[in-house]
Amino acid sequence: MKVGIMGGTFDPIHIGHLIAASSAVEAAGLDEAWFMPSHIPPHKDRAPKASAAQRWDMVCRAVEDHPKFKPADVELQMGGVSYSVETVKRLCELYPSHQMHYIIGADMVQFLSKWFQIDEIVKRIGFIGLQRPGTALDLSRLPEHIRQAVVIVPMPLIDISSTLIRERATTGKSARYFVPDRVFEYIEVNRLYEA
Secondary structure (H helix, E strand, O other), rough: OOOEEEEEOOOHHHHHHHHHHEEEEEEEEHOOOEEEOEEOOOOOOOOOOOOOHHHHHHHHHHHHHOOEEEEHHHHHHOOOOOOHHHHHHHHHHHOOOOOOEEEEEEEHHHHHHOOOOOHHHHHHHHEEEOOOOOOOHHHHHHHHHHOOOEEEEEOOOOOOOOHHHHHHOOOOOOOOEEEOOHHHHHHHHHOOOOO
16 A cells, blocks of 8 residues: 655644645555644644644544545654654554655755654655645755655645644634634634634
């Protein structure tokens, strides 16, 4: 099975995440896209506003109606800081017959050589880089063994972020249509992100 991993804080998950995964599934011929919330993201300077359980609930609600989208709690089960190399090792232990690919933005592809233990990661997993219109990308700057692990696919420009959604909620604006309906209901009922 060919699987794409969408990792992230998902605080909250939004339609941009779903469109990104859909673009990867179609362009790279994935059997499934797994949405994997991080327990504690290593590169963020603040803790998520929503708890791990709330972020998991929102991911489950967001993907429940799509036959190729699945929630994955691997990093939440591992606990601690979510380092990609440890996650990849765990995924390979749990699903040795699966062909795994991280789905990342093309802007992140350029920094793959700086990822912690990237040489160990590319031995085990590939990367699908989502290239938005207007994003310049020069793969020739990457070492050959990393470049060979990357496939670039096009993605429409969706200018939505979790930060924007939280800011809207904090100022009393609606997140409706920025997130799937069931996620919107969850945010409203649980009064997440309110000032």
